[in-house]
Amino acid sequence: MLAYNNRKTLSMNSARRWLQQRVLSPIVDCSYIVMSLLFLWGFPRWYERFTEWHYRRQARHYDQSVIALEGARYAQALEAGLQALSVQPKRILDVNTGTGFVAQKLLVLFPEAKIVATDLSEAMLTQARQRSPHIEFVRADTGKLPFADESFDLVTLHNGPPYLAEMARVLRPKGQMLIAFTSGARVPRPLLHRWLSVARRFGQVEWRCVGDGLWVLVTKATPTNHDT
Ligand SMILES: C[S@@+](CC[C@H](N)C(=O)[O-])C[C@H]1O[C@@H](n2cnc3c(N)ncnc32)[C@H](O)[C@@H]1O
Secondary structure, eight states: OHHHHHHHHHHHHHHHHHIIIIIIHHHHHHHHHHHHHHHHTTOOHHHHHHHHHHHHHHGGGHIIIIIIHHGGGGGHHHHHHHHTOOOOOSEEEEESOTTTHHHHHHHHHOTTSEEEEEESOHHHHHHHHHHOTTSEEEEOOGGGOSSOTTOEEEEEEESSOOOHHHHHHTEEEEEEEEEEETTGGGSOHHHHHHHHHHHTTSEEEEEEEETTEEEEEEEEOOOOTTTO
8 A cells, every 4th residue: 555655656746747847847938038028028017916926825835846846957057057157256146046046056156256146026035045044135126136237247047037138237248147947948949049139139149958958148248439
């Protein structure tokens, strides 16, 4: 009976993992790209309200129900993207930090850097503060960051809608922004290429698919005399 129950639990976990990896994550990644385009085209309000409501419900279980369930796949593309960085950052901003998963990784990689991490959801930030008491967590909408222009060397975003213009604004020239998605390789190509062409407005773009995931690295252009 015990063996039967164990087998049943195992197959339920595999089914949940399959659903998460093959169905939910790709849909969510596509919707992030669509959302970021919608933002660029001017429809921010209703999305913010939905986000706060959604993550208030998820926050306490996010690490178990999403990060642990995805396993190594969760950060596969993110980690590959981190290896492609060429900046040695002194000031780092992790936007849409959620429960602080990426901010904690950055702290290990760049122990000397000042790390600030932001999110719209206070419930997610509460979990993040418990994970990493030494990181400064600030409630902020990535579309309206409360930081001066050019104040960070590196801006990171993992699994969230990328507000490229605002992320680029707070990045210093030649600074880098790294955007990674767990299952971004499944984003339809026309949509991805449209979005990459928008990213090229902000600097030089490098990108790779890694397994099911995707990373995009933008090195911010230096202003020319013509721009100033
Ligand atoms: C899928 S979670 C990812 C969290 C984290 N980056 C990770 O990889 O574990 C997306 C997060 O983005 C946040 N978010 C969504 N839209 C946002 C916005 N406009 N400004 C700030 N945070 C936002 C949500 O509150 C949520 O915590």
